Amino acid sequence: MLPTGRNALRCAGLLAGLLWSAAPSLAADSPPAADALQARYAEMRPQLARSPFRRPLLLQSNDSTSAPLGEVWAVLDQPFDAVAALLRQPQHWCDILLLQTNVKRCAPAGANGQGRLDVAVARRYTDAADQAQSLSFNFDVPARLPDYLSVSLSADQGPVGTQNYRLRFSAVPAGARQTFMHLSYAYETGLAARLATSAYLASAGKDKVGFTIAGRDAEGRPQYVRGMQGVAERNTMRYFLAIESFLGTASAPVEERLRSFHAALERYPAQLHETEQDEYLAMKRREIQLR
Template structure:
């Protein structure tokens, strides 16, 4: 496979390929069923102080863990949009594709029944036949005035990765005027994937860091990578929901601008390309979709 011919490039792609949105506080949570509305309210109560005092200039908490051959991470956030708006849009496969397309390395996302067919590639222009195809099954798990839960899953991915579980859950706050959002993501790695990623982070990726501080430094390696992914996908959801207040013809441009500007607030972790390059590339990719 081409993945083995270019291990560093493959590992770079792997470090941010899998989404969405979206990560669990632990692998166990990501693989388990959805938490109840009551459990999410308790979770919010436990994290409320951390969320309010967040160093990210946004009300959110990022966490990650690595256990054996499994990686997981999470973002818990309070969003200003009403719960009804978040619930309506974040359960739509088309909206999920729009969110995924904000990422630099998402080359295409197509809704195919209960699947999201995603092509992941480099951070610059790339033909689709050179990108990696991953099909996520969309599984709604709860939808009410009190609780929303959605799972995206893929049994396998490139370079001996497996068991992708992406979970999105939300409950209303302040009588539904705001939304508490939990994004969870986990996946497992075969030995080839783990060795390649370790090699990448020991060489070309050695300077890349996440958001958790250990002493005077930010965490690096695979946990750093999953934290960067977590933040990128949270910011994509944030940009998507915020763009809905713009006139419909302007919403896509609005969310692209919002996402890029938000990631640049954390340039140490998230900067990849320049603004004009990003916007031009995304415009070409959406034209390729016929959108």
């Protein structure tokens, strides 16, 4: 049964967070795409140095209710070879996705586990795994070059009238010890999803905020974007932090990865707080055993 109301938006939003689409300038996975991303890095370095996140990270989004879009541009403190070796493998995307509270199961499928990710997403993070909705995403690595990686996922249909999910992760070296990455996601909503979104944003989601500063109050305090743009930004940041946490703990016990991700979320409590650490760890320990 498809989720409705507040839960529909939550489920659809998390699914959107699983799936990113390339910017138009990076549509062709070829050496020119690698050159384009390196040129983008050179262009964005002054902005990255002045990032409001106080680290080389920029977050962009739109406020569309019919075609939400979120993007992250960031420098990772991981060498490109290590990033490429890990993220070209579908099972590691399951490791990343399973960090999210509403993702209850994930497994590579298809020929030799290479062509698909079978994912179960719950309407509420408190739901049991057997209550989650099963979805399959096509997995592909369009480009795997010595100085460029791109990974894509896609799904034509989602819950509650959502469709055309597209994912793209792209990366190039940023010196010998770092990696410049671009992460974006896009999906489309039908009438049912737009109605659910409107209901959520008028009730439980009305006080939720994103990361972009829309203005300041009389005392000079930042006022952050809300509404659908806030939804897009929160989802984008969750999945960026999941990728970063995985890369930093890939060779460590799973428990360390879980703690790293939860701590990363808690750095932005106004936007990303959902669970206390003990609740999150207990939930994920159970779900990872079911994998």
